[in-house]
Every structure is written in C-alpha cells, then in structure tokens.
Amino acid sequence: MEPFEISNEQRRIFINTAQLHEAYMDAFTKKLAFRGGMHWKKSKNKEYLFRTIDRHGNGKSIGPRSPKTEIIYQEFHIKKKELGANLQNLREKLKEQARLTKAVKIVRVPRLTNS
Numbered sequence: 001m002e003p004f005e006i007s008n009e010q011r012r013i014f015i016n017t018a019q020l021h022e023a024y025m026d027a028f029t030k031k032l033a034f035r036g037g038m039h040w041k042k043s044k045n046k047e048y049l050f051r052t053i054d055r056h057g058n059g060k061s062i063g064p065r066s067p068k069t070e071i072i073y074q075e076f077h078i079k080k081k082e083l084g085a086n087l088q089n090l091r092e093k094l095k096e097q098a099r100l101t102k103a104v105k106i107v108r109v110p111r112l113t114n115s
Contacts, residue, residue, distance in 0.1 A: 006106070007104075009104060010104050010105070010106050013106060014101070014106050017097045017101055017106075020090065020094055020097055021094065024087070024090040024091065027083065027087045027090055030083055031080075031083045031084065031087055034076070034083060036053045036059065037051075038050070038051050038073055038076045039052070046065070048061045048062070048063065048064055048065065049062040050062070
C-alpha cells in the first residue's frame, strides 16, 4: 500500500484542529484549579470564607470575613464563570472542527484488504 499525501486544505484544517485541541486542554487544566466552591460559613457568630474541594463538603477555611476575603470570594466566582464559558466555547468549536476534519477526510484511514 502506498502512502497518500494530504492536500494543503487538509493540512491547514489538521493544524487548526491540533491548536484548538491544545487550547481546550489548557483551559480544561485551568478550570480544574477552580473545582469545588467557595461560600460563607457561620461559626461562633462570625462568618468565614470556606473553600470546598469535593462534593462531600470537605475543604478549608480561608479566613474571617474581611475586605480581603470578600475580594478573594468575588474573584474566585468571576474567574470560575469565565473559565466555564471559555471551556464551553472551545468545546463547541471542537465539535465544529470535528465535522470539518471528517468532511475533508483527515480522520479516514485506507482499508487494508484481506488476502
């Protein structure tokens, strides 16, 4: 079986797909740092900023409510929302790119005949 060459269009789409996948994996890795949540917890008539790390409620206290912890709380939620939106956008682009790769037959491999 002879190797086949890919066209310039196939090469361009392949490179775009690889770059898009790399951007998606980078965004996914960044989003992992924001898993869990952050909320205020009341203890002994004081409110503390609490960071949960799993669905069982495990986590740690960041400190009592103060202007500094208020900023940490706001920045956490803003960044988590931005990363989620970015990840969703990249996921949609990857779905579209997958259709393009199929259309130009990049994912196709020649069949080997059984002799």
